[in-house]
Amino acid sequence: MTIWLPLLGLVVGLLLGSIFTLSIPIAYASYLAVAVLAGLDSLLGGWRAILERDFDGSVLVSGFFVNTIIAAALAALGDMIGVDLYLAAVVAFGIRIFHNIGSIRHLLIKKMRAKKAQKDKRLNA
Template sequence: MIYVVAGLAIGVVAGLNLNLAYNPEYAVYISLAVLALLNSIFNMVSDNLKSELTSVKSVSYLVSDLAFAMVLGYVGEKLGLPVYLAAVFAFGNNIYNKLGIMINVLLEKYNKNK
């Protein structure tokens, strides 16, 4: 767990101190990639708390979430429709569900330790 906290701290510090500029045309793709990564992280943490996480699951979460997000972003851009909002809704819904599962698992562990 210390590695996760250290990685997040390093990422936040690096993001705030690096002056990276990107083309605004890629804003949808970048936002979808960040949301897909957050969804993958929540899936992995939830599975880790339930002791069901494997390296194959980790990679499959990451690849499938990124592929889903990028395909929806690309299709939406070609059609001229905000189809990417489907990915935003799906990932947001999944993140809230996983957060609820994590809270339940942590509460069960807390109650067992009482």
């Protein structure tokens, strides 16, 4: 049951975001995009940590906020100094996201296999 609580949070967030049609000036759109990528990366990292039984709420929350803010700030800095740090952030977070998803996939498969092995063991016994 409790597994739905974070998803409920996501749904509530999406609903509120669409009800109040949050948007920022187009000039800052790329910063927000990088921030969203960072947030997604943090979420996936959190999921992986759960699967690895290494989850820490403070690490997740701090990571989420710090990563999003730093990502946006880096993109802004890049704009200021004329270096596309925005792209670097996109690439970095993209790689991390794929990495996290891969880890999650591996962990899930491992978990499923373990479960299956346990089941087979029980049946054999």
